[in-house]
Amino acid sequence: MVSKVKSYATYGIKAVQVLVEVDLIRGLPGVSIVGLPDSAVKESKERVKSALINSGYPFPLKKVVINLAPADLKKEGTVYDLPLALGILASAGILRTESLDDYLIAGELGLGGELHPVKGVLSAALLVKELSLKGLLVPKANAEEALLIDGIDVIPLSNLKEAVDFLNGEIKIEPFKGSSVSSSTLNFSVDMADVVGQFHAKRALEIAAAGRHNVFMVGPPGSGKTMLARRLPTIMPPMTKEEIIETSQVYSVAGLTSQVPVLTRPFRAPHSTASDASIIGGGSVVKPGEVSLAHNGVLFMDEFPEFKRSVLEALRQPLEDKVVVVSRASGSYTFPADFLLVAASNPCPCGYYGFSDGKNYCRCSPVQVKRYRSKLSGPIMDRIDIKVSVPAVKPEDFKNSSSEPSSKIRERVMEAYEVQKRRFRGLKISFNGQMGRREIKKFCILTSEAEELLVSAVNSMGLSARSYDRILKLARTIADLELSEKIEESHVAEALSYRDV
Numbered sequence: 001m002v003s004k005v006k007s008y009a010t011y012g013i014k015a016v017q018v019l020v021e022v023d024l025i026r027g028l029p030g031v032s033i034v035g036l037p038d039s040a041v042k043e044s045k046e047r048v049k050s051a052l053i054n055s056g057y058p059f060p061l062k063k064v065v066i067n068l069a070p071a072d073l074k075k076e077g078t079v080y081d082l083p084l085a086l087g088i089l090a091s092a093g094i095l096r097t098e099s100l101d102d103y104l105i106a107g108e109l110g111l112g113g114e115l116h117p118v119k120g121v122l123s124a125a126l127l128v129k130e131l132s133l134k135g136l137l138v139p140k141a142n143a144e145e146a147l148l149i150d151g152i153d154v155i156p157l158s159n160l161k162e163a164v165d166f167l168n169g170e171i172k173i174e175p176f177k178g179s180s181v182s183s184s185t186l187n188f189s190v191d192m193a194d195v196v197g198q199f200h201a202k203r204a205l206e207i208a209a210a211g212r213h214n215v216f217m218v219g220p221p222g223s224g225k226t227m228l229a230r231r232l233p234t235i236m237p238p239m240t241k242e243e244i245i246e247t248s249q250v251y252s253v254a255g256l257t258s259q260v261p262v263l264t265r266p267f268r269a270p271h272s273t274a275s276d277a278s279i280i281g282g283g284s285v286v287k288p289g290e291v292s293l294a295h296n297g298v299l300f301m302d303e304f305p306e307f308k309r310s311v312l313e314a315l316r317q318p319l320e321d322k323v324v325v326v327s328r329a330s331g332s333y334t335f336p337a338d339f340l341l342v343a344a345s346n347p348c349p350c351g352y353y354g355f356s357d358g359k360n361y362c363r364c365s366p367v368q369v370k371r372y373r374s375k376l377s378g379p380i381m382d383r384i385d386i387k388v389s390v391p392a393v394k395p396e397d398f399k400n401s402s403s404e405p406s407s408k409i410r411e412r413v414m415e416a417y418e419v420q421k422r423r424f425r426g427l428k429i430s431f432n433g434q435m436g437r438r439e440i441k442k443f444c445i446l447t448s449e450a451e452e453l454l455v456s457a458v459n460s461m462g463l464s465a466r467s468y469d470r471i472l473k474l475a476r477t478i479a480d481l482e483l484s485e486k487i488e489e490s491h492v493a494e495a496l497s498y499r500d501v
């Protein structure tokens with residue numbers, strides 16, 4: 001008898017149904033798997049055989065033929081262990097088949113029959129809903145991530161025997177219940193109030209968060225750039241349910257099960273030596289990169305000029321499109337990558353060019369400084385609206401410092417979000433930072449004084465058309481933070497201060 005067990009495969013963050021078909025035919029005992037399995041799937045037969053025997057089931061003395069349909073999609077990983085084992089038992093008449101139709105099933109088997117977590121369960125949960133199935137049978141460790149999707153039964157399993165007994169109706173397993181997630185949490189271990197001084201930089205981050213403008217910070221060693229960047233997620237609005245689901249899906253398919261659900265905006269800080277694939281995504285088994293793990297949050301690139309040129313080049317596409325598309329012979333994989341970029345750098349190799357504090361002076365030659373800075377030009381810098389210098393705080397400022405807490409700043413950011421929501425209703429974009437030429441023309445109306453200031457700045461500073469647009473976008477966000485319809489002179493003046501570093 002041919003048995004059919006429903007499972008899934010993920011492509012990017014999307015799950016599609018895979019039907020595991022098992023047939024037992026006469027012939028030499030053995031197992032063959034067809035339907036584009038990768039090596040992890042091929043190895044599955046050894047695990048399944050041991051797991052079945054060690055769980056007290058006989059292994060059929062027949063030829064076991066397994067097809068993973070649709071046969072033209074590549075299947076990766078270990079999700080099919082449990083479906084295979086159940087399929088074999090169903091074909092052998094040990095497992096009743098009626099209830100198999102109701103569930104999507106996934107799980108990696110240990111040799112003793114115990115179940116280990118697999119990737120992509122959250123995407124699978126969405127698929128269960130899409131297909132109007134009853135629920136999902138998954139390893140216990142994966143149950144919590146599936147909770148993000150309402151209206152489906154998530155059956156948590158410890159081992160193969162439990163799965164068999166449950167499907168045969170011999171035991172009852174209550175669907176997994178935890179505290180279901182309705183919105184994001186705002187529990188941060190850090191706060192903007194921790195940062196002494198740096199009002200200019202903090203204000204720049206407020207504007208960045210409000211209008212989703214990418215930021216570049218330049219300053220000497222130890223001036224607090226990393227500290228500031230780390231606190232950016234704390235002034236961003238809580239994540240919406242959709243954002244939580246989307247970001248969690250990325251972590252789920254990346255196999256970062258313990259971090260799912262992602263309830264606070266991610267902060268990712270890859271090292272400058274990281275490979276293209278680890279930052280952008282890809283690899284032989286396609287995985288999301290740092291840009292996708294930072295989806296709906298912050299990607300912090302410290303020592304920005306030290307990153308490989310190929311990485312900086314490749315960043316342009318996700319910055320522009322908010323998604324990463326990895327193409328392979330087996331198909332293309334799409335991962336979301338809508339992140340706020342915070343880049344940081346020292347001004348020169350020694351770190352003190354233009355930031356001498358009386359004790360430390362720049363020791364670099366002009367050529368060294370020039371070479372270092374040359375890496376900071378080009379197309380990638382065109383996509384960064386805010387440039388801010390972060391000088392070291394003087395010791396005396398540490399004495400009587402008082403700083404606004406993140407919650408206060410976040411309130412203003414959220415008000416600016418509302419303004420933008422109304423402005424961009426029905427359009428493809430949601431934030432000022434995403435405006436193109438046409439939107440800038442339509443939404444960035446200047447008062448005549450503001451216009452005058454901008455024109456004189458353009459003439460005296462020799463601004464390019466690109467930087468002109470950037471200033472308008474920034475001025476729009478600054479005006480929004482004040483709930484001002486029109487862009488006034490003071491807004492343009494402030495926007496001009498984030499021009500060059």
Ligand SMILES: Nc1ncnc2c1ncn2[C@@H]1O[C@H](COP(=O)(O)OP(=O)(O)OP(=O)(O)O)[C@@H](O)[C@H]1O
Pocket residue numbers: 194195196197198219220221222223224225226227228302345346393
């Ligand atoms: N403004 C500040 N308020 C409070 N602490 C600060 C401030 N600036 C620096 N510090 C202290 O100095 C440490 C170093 O700061 P941080 O790592 O953020 O500097 P950085 O600018 O990233 O340096 P680098 O260029 O070496 O990466 C912080 O952990 C913090 O303890």
Ligand SMILES: [Mg+2]
Pocket residue numbers: 225226227302
């Ligand atoms: Mg740092």
